[in-house]
Amino acid sequence: MGEIMRLSRYFMPTLRENPAEAQIVSHRLMLRAGMIRQSSAGIYSWLPLGFRVLKKIENIVREEQDAAGCQELLMPTIQPADLWRESGRYDDYGKEMLRITDRHDRDMLFGPTNEELITDIFRNSVKSYRDLPRLLYHIQWKFRDEVRPRFGIMRGREFLMKDSYSFDLDYEGARRAYNKMFVAYLRTFARMGLKAIPMAADTGPIGGDLSHEFIILADTGESEVFCHADYLDFDPMMSGVDYEDDLQPVVDEWTRLYAATDEMHDPVAFAEQVPEDKALHTRGIEVGHIFYFGAKYSEAMGATVQQADGTEVPVEMGSYGIGVSRLVGAIIEASHDDAGIIWPEAVAPFRVGLINLKVDDSATRETCERLYAELSAKGMDVLYDDTDVRAGVKFATSELIGTPWQLVVGPRGVASGLVELKSRDGDVNEEISIDAAVTRVSG
């Protein structure tokens, strides 16, 4: 059964006017569509419509992590400062870390990230090379006390992230874990209808080539990006990928062509490696980051394992993040028009917006109820606009919230057994029989 909702009963407080505080389109549309409400600077409540999208994104992330053999756990939001003193980051982190003193005057903090905590869990539980490799993840709310939170949930203070952490005996193992996450990320973003391009990122003192940001292209993106246009034609859904295989060829293929954010951009290399008609210079949004950091934390925190020969080595680690709440905004930045959001089907809050043009007409109402029941039985999520307002208002709301399919039911059509079917992307706009409509939108 799909989830169904009558708009007359749904808590979706839309706004007619553009909120003055919203500088970017995703923030504006999320407020207008009643997806979020700010509770204080950079901190938001997710109202039912926004929450549905957030959950759909979270579930896609989860399914692809599970498929890659990553095991889910959940670390708390509040961490002890002492762990961060061990790694040396407690003093380094600066004012973005939300520092807290509890009633017993112990120093705590709201986790901005989890390397220390996962390393602590690992060192208390795993002692032998026989228990490696390990690939663990969690999806949890984090806090970064941004000096100027802005752009809605795109650069908020409290935000939802998926973090994975890999534990391996040696560099080769760490590289295999890295490659698994690389491929899982390609698939994750593709399932959301996004083209995410992996771009080499700064590895800092760790060095090497095992750090990539996953960037989706959007004119309104926060960073400049430079890449080979052929990436746009790559297929990230390598059907039937086997995570036990050697994935290096896939990673090589996806890192073969030039792709860089402004931070790492090398104009000379770009000009040399990319023919002029393939040189893409646009803007992008970071939605994921994968990073190998070796023994940085395991050495500082004593997370060692015994090797086959009895000697101890610090475990090799990597971390792999996806901005789950940020993706909601990023998808809107990449997919909207003047009227509102255009959701990719996989993350749409509802697949079908069912619009009753005349709620006091019994034949129209009966047809709507029938469509509502049949679509639900086919597993479609339907938002049924049964409110008593003008047709124009209904269309505007429907376009604003961006359901992929719109089914418009009015007395004239019903009399001849027809409804109007529109796709939000504008490709479909036709009169169609009621039965055909059900088949069409559930296909």
Add this chain to the structure above:
Amino acid sequence: MGEIMRLSRYFMPTLRENPAEAQIVSHRLMLRAGMIRQSSAGIYSWLPLGFRVLKKIENIVREEQDAAGCQELLMPTIQPADLWRESGRYDDYGKEMLRITDRHDRDMLFGPTNEELITDIFRNSVKSYRDLPRLLYHIQWKFRDEVRPRFGIMRGREFLMKDSYSFDLDYEGARRAYNKMFVAYLRTFARMGLKAIPMAADTGPIGGDLSHEFIILADTGESEVFCHADYLDFDPMMSGVDYEDDLQPVVDEWTRLYAATDEMHDPVAFAEQVPEDKALHTRGIEVGHIFYFGAKYSEAMGATVQQADGTEVPVEMGSYGIGVSRLVGAIIEASHDDAGIIWPEAVAPFRVGLINLKVDDSATRETCERLYAELSAKGMDVLYDDTDVRAGVKFATSELIGTPWQLVVGPRGVASGLVELKSRDGDVNEEISIDAAVTRVSG
């Protein structure tokens, strides 16, 4: 497809010894089974096995809230102090509230509960009686800075709760909302294999009879309870409950007999109302609380709605909590033996523990792989113990983590086409053909 896991690859760090810090059985068993690890006093990480149980409980709670017409949203963990100043609770709350100052010296707090925030959302969005009733909920981590956190996740500092809030025009509407939650709670706990008995709770200055705690019976429970033994035979799964019906008769039926915690206990009334052979005096654990509080917050915070006649009234509210993380411990307190946990099927981390008694025997291994694949195809969650340890260790682990079904595969049985099937509750223990085993545990 069910979820399947090979124990050799599963991050489940069990402990052989009873941890000294654990005073109660659920805490002890959760640590020993590798379900949780403490990160600081009263704050825990949920390891994969514990996380699976937590998610199953959360999903049952969610499904029953949705079925009752409650709509899910998500409020943040960090709240502005100003909202709590409006309600007057900022000063009242005392040291259990985790108070935080952000980088701009604004007073914030980690939400111990959400009445203020949901009232703020409501007053900013709903203005008219036509938009009532509303029934909203969220499932979020909360923090209470307990002076002496203890009993593991049963009285931790960071804990997961489901909170619902109802908004109605008048007392009658509020009572309907209250009754919906009353019935939803009966169903929720029953689906987890629990007998939860609603007991009248203190209504304080609000008065009236609309406050109930839902208590499950367990010898190790935190509070004394006194009730009529007939409650144990009541059936909470009123099949086909319609939440649009008048639910008052159900509530009346469930509050007809005597039931009280020590706080509300009246020995005279107990003796008068309950025949001696029906007088149950035992211990219990609170897993839910529903509470009507009228205009307490809406008045203080100006959450009013316009009535049909144009006048404004403060909205009538109630709140309804379930301790989601606490339930994990409560279920263990109610269902365990000396060897470990006995999970009710609906919340078990895995339904089947598949035990390979001789991993270096190819026929045994093949039978296990076949069972593993067939059970998974039937949607069963299976934990396959493919580790190379003694049979005794495998049995002990299996009983400790408490999967409802145990399938034991050894070379002797395999030669004659048989496996051993045991239920964790001890009711079943037989040799059975391999095909029959699949049918039996997936039934």
